[in-house]
Amino acid sequence: MRKYIFRRVLASLLTLFVVITLTFFMMRAIPGGPFTDEKAIPSFVLEKMMSRYGLNDPLYVQYGRYLLNVMRLDLGPSYRYEGMTVNELIAGSFPISAVVGSIALVLALIVGIPAGIISALKRGKLPDRFAMILATLGVTVPNFVVAAALVYIFAWRLGWVTVGFWEGISTAILPAVTLAGYPAAFISRLVRSSMLEVLQQDYIRTAYSKGLSGRAVVYVHALKNAVIPVITYIAPLTAGILTGSFVVEQVYGVPGLGTFFVTSITNRDYTTIMGVTIFYSALLVSFNLIADVCLAFIDPRIKLK
Amino acid sequence: MYDAELFLPLSREEKTDAEMMRPSRTYWQDVRERLMRDKLAVLGLLVIVLIVALAVFGPVLSPYEYDAQDFMMSNEPPSGAHWFGTDMFGRDIFVRVLYGARISLAVGFLASFISLFIGVIYGGISGFTGGKTDNIMMGIVDVIYSVPMMIYVILLMVVVGPGLKSIFITLGISYWAPMARIVRAEVMRLKNEEFILAARVLGASPGRILLRHLIPNAMGPILVTLTFSIPGAIFTEAFLSFVGLGVSAPMASWGVLSSDAVGSLAIYPWQLFFPAGAISITILAFNFLGDGLRDALDPRLRK
Amino acid sequence: MSFFTSAGEVKAVNDVSFHVGKGEVLGIVGESGSGKSAAVLSVMGLKGSAGKITGGSILFDGQDMNSLNMRDIRGRRISMIFQDPMTSLNPVLSVKYQLEESLRRHHWKGDIHARALEMLERVGIVPASERIMQYPHEFSGGQRQRIMIAMAMICEPELLIADEPTTALDVTVQAQILDLMKALQKDSGMSVILITHDLGVIAGMADRILVMYGGQVMEQGTRREIFYSTAHPYTQGLLRSVPNPDSPKERLIPIEGQPPDLLNPPEGCPYVKRCPEAMRICLHRKPENISLSDTHSYSCWLGQKGVK
Numbered sequence: 043m044r045k046y047i048f049r050r051v052l053a054s055l056l057t058l059f060v061v062i063t064l065t066f067f068m069m070r071a072i073p074g075g076p077f078t079d080e081k082a083i084p085s086f087v088l089e090k091m092m093s094r095y096g097l098n099d100p101l102y103v104q105y106g107r108y109l110l111n112v113m114r115l116d117l118g119p120s121y122r123y124e125g126m127t128v129n130e131l132i133a134g135s136f137p138i139s140a141v142v143g144s145i146a147l148v149l150a151l152i153v154g155i156p157a158g159i160i161s162a163l164k165r166g167k168l169p170d171r172f173a174m175i176l177a178t179l180g181v182t183v184p185n186f187v188v189a190a191a192l193v194y195i196f197a198w199r200l201g202w203v204t205v206g207f208w209e210g211i212s213t214a215i216l217p218a219v220t221l222a223g224y225p226a227a228f229i230s231r232l233v234r235s236s237m238l239e240v241l242q243q244d245y246i247r248t249a250y251s252k253g254l255s256g257r258a259v260v261y262v263h264a265l266k267n268a269v270i271p272v273i274t275y276i277a278p279l280t281a282g283i284l285t286g287s288f289v290v291e292q293v294y295g296v297p298g299l300g301t302f303f304v305t306s307i308t309n310r311d312y313t314t315i316m317g318v319t320i321f322y323s324a325l326l327v328s329f330n331l332i333a334d335v336c337l338a339f340i341d342p343r344i345k346l347k
Numbered sequence: 348m349y350d351a352e353l354f355l356p357l358s359r360e361e362k363t364d365a366e367m368m369r370p371s372r373t374y375w376q377d378v379r380e381r382l383m384r385d386k387l388a389v390l391g392l393l394v395i396v397l398i399v400a401l402a403v404f405g406p407v408l409s410p411y412e413y414d415a416q417d418f419m420m421s422n423e424p425p426s427g428a429h430w431f432g433t434d435m436f437g438r439d440i441f442v443r444v445l446y447g448a449r450i451s452l453a454v455g456f457l458a459s460f461i462s463l464f465i466g467v468i469y470g471g472i473s474g475f476t477g478g479k480t481d482n483i484m485m486g487i488v489d490v491i492y493s494v495p496m497m498i499y500v501i502l503l504m505v506v507v508g509p510g511l512k513s514i515f516i517t518l519g520i521s522y523w524a525p526m527a528r529i530v531r532a533e534v535m536r537l538k539n540e541e542f543i544l545a546a547r548v549l550g551a552s553p554g555r556i557l558l559r560h561l562i563p564n565a566m567g568p569i570l571v572t573l574t575f576s577i578p579g580a581i582f583t584e585a586f587l588s589f590v591g592l593g594v595s596a597p598m599a600s601w602g603v604l605s606s607d608a609v610g611s612l613a614i615y616p617w618q619l620f621f622p623a624g625a626i627s628i629t630i631l632a633f634n635f636l637g638d639g640l641r642d643a644l645d646p647r648l649r650k
Numbered sequence: 651m652s653f654f655t656s657a658g659e660v661k662a663v664n665d666v667s668f669h670v671g672k673g674e675v676l677g678i679v680g681e682s683g684s685g686k687s688a689a690v691l692s693v694m695g696l697k698g699s700a701g702k703i704t705g706g707s708i709l710f711d712g713q714d715m716n717s718l719n720m721r722d723i724r725g726r727r728i729s730m731i732f733q734d735p736m737t738s739l740n741p742v743l744s745v746k747y748q749l750e751e752s753l754r755r756h757h758w759k760g761d762i763h764a765r766a767l768e769m770l771e772r773v774g775i776v777p778a779s780e781r782i783m784q785y786p787h788e789f790s791g792g793q794r795q796r797i798m799i800a801m802a803m804i805c806e807p808e809l810l811i812a813d814e815p816t817t818a819l820d821v822t823v824q825a826q827i828l829d830l831m832k833a834l835q836k837d838s839g840m841s842v843i844l845i846t847h848d849l850g851v852i853a854g855m856a857d858r859i860l861v862m863y864g865g866q867v868m869e870q871g872t873r874r875e876i877f878y879s880t881a882h883p884y885t886q887g888l889l890r891s892v893p894n895p896d897s898p899k900e901r902l903i904p905i906e907g908q909p910p911d912l913l914n915p916p917e918g919c920p921y922v923k924r925c926p927e928a929m930r931i932c933l934h935r936k937p938e939n940i941s942l943s944d945t946h947s948y949s950c951w952l953g954q955k956g957v958k
Contacts, residue, residue: 057490065502072506182630184582186589187623190609194616244737250696251732252752252801253725266742285497289589293609304590307505315505319498326495341742342785353931354955357922 043338050334054327061323062112066105069312117317122309128317132299136321139291139298142214143283146221150279154226155272158233162268163260165238173230180227185286189220189293217294221286225279232275237268266340273337277330284322378567381643388639394632398625402448411439424617431621434607443599444621450600451581451626454514458580461519463573466526471557473527474534485531491524500583504592511594514587518580529572533565567644574637578630585626601626668860668870670809675835675842677856677873679849679888686845686862690811694730695720710809726756729802733814735794739786745770746782749801756805769800773830792823796830803834810835811843816851828854849892853877858945861885864920871946881940881948883927919951927952 096104111118117128157177161170196202196216203216240246241264249263287300299318306314338344382388416438425432431440473484500521507513537543538561546556562569581601587593588602599607604622612619670676678686710723732738740748749766758765770778773796786794795815802810812831816824832855835842844855852859859876861869861884869882880886890903905924916922922932931951940953
């Protein structure tokens with residue numbers, strides 16, 4: 043087990059290294075420098091800025107320096123927000139996104155898993171049909187449409203909520219529901235199909251042949267096998283919530299990291315784009331790692347591989 | 348009572364008459380029949396055909412141009428003259444949605460075919476070669492998998508700049524990893540089958556075996572993945588447009604149309620409703636078709 | 651009893667009736683798809699969602715099974731082992747859990763853990779105290795079947811149903827598993843229904859034999875009667891297709907053709923198109939059951955040929 047976790051940690055670090063490298067060189071591949079703008083900057087100012095951010099050094103020196111800084115958890119200064127570091131910018135906006143995201147994640151799991159189980163057990167019957175129609179809508183309707191529709195209904199028509207500024211948890215609910223839609227739908231479909239698959243297995247027949255009740259068979263023998271693919275999906279699930287937040291936060295006016303990331307794209311704030319990308323990737327890689335470790339505890343076969 | 352006739356031995360022909368055989372059919376005939384029995388899948392297919400037809404012929408038949416502005420008619424609600432109403436520049440939303448279908452569908456199909464091409468070649472080589480090469484190639488795919496793809500698509504779009512061509516390329520080179528995995532798994536499964544060994548014994552070159560024998564036999568899962576990746580690409584394009592990295596005006600995809608409409612949602616909700624509905628219906632149709640196709644191709648359902 | 655599949659209704663078992671005495675080993679033999687598994691799964695009430703009993707009743711210990719609570723019977727008084735030990739154990743639960751689960755379910759009086767260890771040792775998994783903590787993937791196929799046997803017998807059932815228990819195993823392991831089952835059966839005095847397509851397995855274990863084809867019973871009798879006074883052409887065909895170690899030069903004669911399609915069950919005898927003795931009557935009318943002794947009977951028109 044320890045060896046397995048060690049190997050997973052190593053693989054995660056390798057992934058992060060690739061991500062950092064890729065991000066760095068991609069940003070450098072953008073035609074024109076980071077200060078190319080609509081407005082012409084006087085060349086002496088440009089020169090000064092270039093040397094201040096170390097952009098005149100050879101590429102490999104810049105790369106090495108960036109890598110070292112990232113290892114020290116320093117994502118560097120922002121090119122656009124004078125005197126702010128990317129770290130400070132993330133620290134300021136991420137907690138808001140984290141609140142919305144966590145609510146969405148929890149919501150997706152507590153709705154998606156039971157819905158999937160019920161669907162599988164009532165296969166072809168009314169609850170299954172109903173849940174699967176909802177789930178299909180959930181994976182097909184883009185979240186900005188859902189967001190817009192919810193804003194229209196709850197903010198403009200009913201006037202229950204205010205949209206456009208942040209007032210803590212109460213303003214987090216609608217965005218969280220919007221963000222949870224897709225993952226909840228996806229999870230319920232995943233749990234359903236994996237449950238149906240598991241219920242056909244020979245060991246389920248064995249369990250019934252022992253005289254166990256239907257409930258014991260489903261909740262002990264089937265569920266433990268059926269959640270394995272769901273755990274593997276945890277990381278992409280978080281990724282979905284993260285990227286969903288770009289749009290959803292914008293529509294609802296939530297001042298989170300998603301809004302901030304989109305703004306930095308429009309502003310061509312390259313260090314911030316790089317920093318946020320790496321931050322998101324690190325987050326995702328960590329979730330992946332956690333999922334892998336959880337999986338090793340649930341599925342005894344994993345330790346062998 | 349006793350009838351000696353009945354106790355005469357049966358001739359060989361009479362036995363063959365008694366042969367109770369199911370008519371034999373090819374695999375693809377079976378698949379087609381099962382697919383056609385799936386009502387949702389057929390509905391999905393019909394909707395896709397309809398949308399493609401509308402995208403191709405619709406803009407030609409409409410009396411309006413997609414970029415013709417008419418400030419006297421701005422922000423009109425749906426009416427007999429303008430079925431879907433007009434936008435803030437007085438452009439007919441119906442023709443813009445039809446025109447947007449061209450762009451969104453083109454992105455969906457083209458980007459998926461690029462990723463299909465890369466994925467099939469990559470996965471095919473990886474699975475067919477096996478050993479160390481396979482380990483390294485799949486290691487790379489694993490890394491790609493653990494990267495938040497959407498962020499990289501955004502990053503790539505920032506690098507190559509916005510525009511239709513950039514979207515094709517960016518989506519194409521970003522989303523091939525699932526296809527590569529599936530093709531590899533199929534190739535690994537098939538390459539030790541007897542018909543492949545036979546082809547080898549007959550001296551067929553590895554490239555020929557891969558292209559003529561392995562990939563055609565992996566067509567089922569490839570097709571299913573493709574059916575799901577087309578709506579994925581449409582979705583992603585809409586998302587990029589929404590974030591401001593899509594096609595540029597006056598061209599408009601469904602994503603751009605939706606994005607433009609969000610600002611005036613409180614006053615002119617129909618401006619969002621129509622393009623958003625078009626995206627949802629298209630993605631839904633592809634999902635129905637994909638689900639049906641997957642079920643129809645599943646050999647375990649073949650009894 | 652019928653099974654519903656996507657292609658239509660499959661008649662798996664027709665008018666099959668059989669009985670098992672106390673302490674007796676009944677062998678059911680037939681090709682794959684002959685309905686032998688369906689027959690016993692119906693005994694257990696484990697036909698799955700596709701299976702549906704369209705008639706008939708099952709008596710156990712003098713009582714109609716439909717009136718009994720099957721869940722209290724399964725695993726306690728009747729238990730079952732299956733064909734493929736590789737997939738019949740739950741991969742994510744420990745052997746200990748899976749063994750003790752039955753004991754807990756059926757309110758075993760006494761030390762549950764001790765009983766599980768005892769059974770594991772009895773089937774030859776040693777050292778039991780260490781191996782009981784392990785998971786199914788840490789055992790070989792033969793060992794897993796031993797665990798399945800331990801699980802099935804842990805509550806001391808009166809009837810054990812073994813559905814092709816050795817088919818998925820290597821030949822040498824097959825013999826070990828059969829020896830183990832025989833020994834356990836002798837010790838406990840339970841009844842066994844042994845389902846197999848392998849006449850060799852049946853010959854070594856069964857007291858009485860039921861020969862099935864196309865969902866119907868072709869012949870039944872004691873082991874002696876089936877092997878030495880074979881009456882049905884199908885049984886004869888089966889015996890001819892098994893190698894005889896005493897005369898190794900003798901050619902094996904296969905049974906030509908395929909088993910019938912149960913989606914379109916034949917009107918007459920299911921064996922007609924492969925039967926070397928087939929007659930016109932066999933095409934359209936089902937043969938009646940003919941008794942040769944108290945224990946021996948078969949269903950074939952040959953027996954009525956020339957009888958007026």
